[in-house]
Amino acid sequence: MRVSVIGCGHLGAPHAAAMAELGHEVIGVELDKDKCAALSAGIAPFYEDGFGELLAKHVGSGRLRFSTDLAEAADFAEMHFLAVGTPLREDGCGYDISCLTGVVESLAPLLWRPCTIVGKSTITIGTVAALQRIIDARSTIGEIELVWNPEFLREGHAVQDSLSPDRIVVGVSSAAAQKAMEEVYAPILARGVEMIVTDPATAELVKSAANAFLCTKISYINALSEACSLVDADVNTVAHAIGIDERIGHAGMRPGIGYGGGCLPKDVAAFSHRLGELGADRARALLESVRDVNAARIAIAVELIERAHGGPLDGVPVAFLGASFKAGTSDLRHSPALALVDRLIALGARPVIHDPEAIPGLRRQRPDLRCADTVEEALTGADVVVIATEWPQFTKDASLPALASAAARGRVLVDVRNAVEADPWSANGWHVWQLGRPALHPQHGIAAPAGAGAR
Numbered sequence: 001m002r003v004s005v006i007g008c009g010h011l012g013a014p015h016a017a018a019m020a021e022l023g024h025e026v027i028g029v030e031l032d033k034d035k036c037a038a039l040s041a042g043i044a045p046f047y048e049d050g051f052g053e054l055l056a057k058h059v060g061s062g063r064l065r066f067s068t069d070l071a072e073a074a075d076f077a078e079m080h081f082l083a084v085g086t087p088l089r090e091d092g093c094g095y096d097i098s099c100l101t102g103v104v105e106s107l108a109p110l111l112w113r114p115c116t117i118v119g120k121s122t123i124t125i126g127t128v129a130a131l132q133r134i135i136d137a138r139s140t141i142g143e144i145e146l147v148w149n150p151e152f153l154r155e156g157h158a159v160q161d162s163l164s165p166d167r168i169v170v171g172v173s174s175a176a177a178q179k180a181m182e183e184v185y186a187p188i189l190a191r192g193v194e195m196i197v198t199d200p201a202t203a204e205l206v207k208s209a210a211n212a213f214l215c216t217k218i219s220y221i222n223a224l225s226e227a228c229s230l231v232d233a234d235v236n237t238v239a240h241a242i243g244i245d246e247r248i249g250h251a252g253m254r255p256g257i258g259y260g261g262g263c264l265p266k267d268v269a270a271f272s273h274r275l276g277e278l279g280a281d282r283a284r285a286l287l288e289s290v291r292d293v294n295a296a297r298i299a300i301a302v303e304l305i306e307r308a309h310g311g312p313l314d315g316v317p318v319a320f321l322g323a324s325f326k327a328g329t330s331d332l333r334h335s336p337a338l339a340l341v342d343r344l345i346a347l348g349a350r351p352v353i354h355d356p357e358a359i360p361g362l363r364r365q366r367p368d369l370r371c372a373d374t375v376e377e378a379l380t381g382a383d384v385v386v387i388a389t390e391w392p393q394f395t396k397d398a399s400l401p402a403l404a405s406a407a408a409r410g411r412v413l414v415d416v417r418n419a420v421e422a423d424p425w426s427a428n429g430w431h432v433w434q435l436g437r438p439a440l441h442p443q444h445g446i447a448a449p450a451g452a453g454a455r
Ligand SMILES: NC(=O)C1=CN([C@@H]2O[C@H](COP(=O)(O)OP(=O)(O)OC[C@H]3O[C@@H](n4cnc5c(N)ncnc54)[C@H](O)[C@@H]3O)[C@@H](O)[C@H]2O)C=CC1
Pocket: 006, 007, 008, 009, 010, 011, 012, 029, 030, 031, 032, 035, 083, 084, 085, 086, 087, 099, 102, 103, 120, 121, 122, 123, 151, 152, 153, 154, 155, 262, 263
């Protein structure tokens, strides 16, 4: 099939490459000229595992190309995927869907062949109907159906999730649109992946419900982490023990500094707002509690760092390991790590930041921050080491405790992602502090500071 993908960011670019891998001929439309030029040259504009290779493969094969010109896509494709951004409005009251409305307003009058428009961006209840009205008013060839096909990919797994999704959801209004969706995803459906065919309103709700549930699970374990701190219990053990029950599971149960990124924070905020508009007050109250727990995580992490250091952070050199919103991506949007670094700076601390993939982007976005090209450079002379993003380079590298011992001045490690194996650090003479867990000190049996139990 000939398809276009309009908006080639973290969702659209991997989707376009995946469509080419499935055997389709693809044109990606991207407004940002630099991004479009990089993609056209087969160069990934952001770090995403396996994406650079897939992009280069299909730009090379000629099955995937990019353009800034929507008219070119209108001429070329029988199916148009919409993957532009839907940020939260500045007043927080739902999504700013101006990119989506702008695209359908421009695209509809350009269309001259029978085709389907397929939305993948995340929207709230009622948006499909509003966009369909714009298409109906602007189409010159009669009815063009807008299907909604929400996307569930995770950054860091975008290629894998696009090629092997665990489900495909399509909100359609006609049998013809359903047939087109079955055709475009045929190689995936042939492997037995379930396609849930429903109406557009249900498809909209499925996406909001999925992301809000993921936020709820994370806030639940983070709220338990607060309770654990009060009784010197270990939240990691609680998460492990309850997660063995397959109705609960271990995924999304890692305590830390809260959910961040370009999607979960805005999606739960927009969904909560919409539920309020609809009068679903109990559902809204539930999600507001979820947001409230998340908003408190940074202050709780700061308190832990102060307690670990044993006093105010003014003037304290901190090795700050991590900047991206989670491991596996260079994405800095709404990164809790950056929110934490800003609070530490406000308290007078002197952080030096290292991240395996996010430093070039961070230097561009935040020239005010002190960045290091290597872990060793960040560690040199630090009194406190903070692990703020759970990259395996920080949490699984067995040589890091010894490297840190040689480079740092202090012996205080604060892991605000609860992802580090603490024993090797303790064996190297470090005090290890994690959220909702008793601190681990170099020698077992040493009394921990007041209010913090020792493991
Ligand atoms: N990032 C992710 O993992 C996922 C994102 N989503 C949703 O997908 C949507 C896009 O998200 P991201 O890809 O993360 O955002 P993004 O900001 O990385 O990408 C959006 C792209 O659209 C481009 N764009 C804007 N207006 C355009 C226009 N008129 N024509 C062509 N290109 C245009 C922008 O330049 C940008 O490159 C959002 O609604 C998001 O909630 C859904 C699932 C996963």
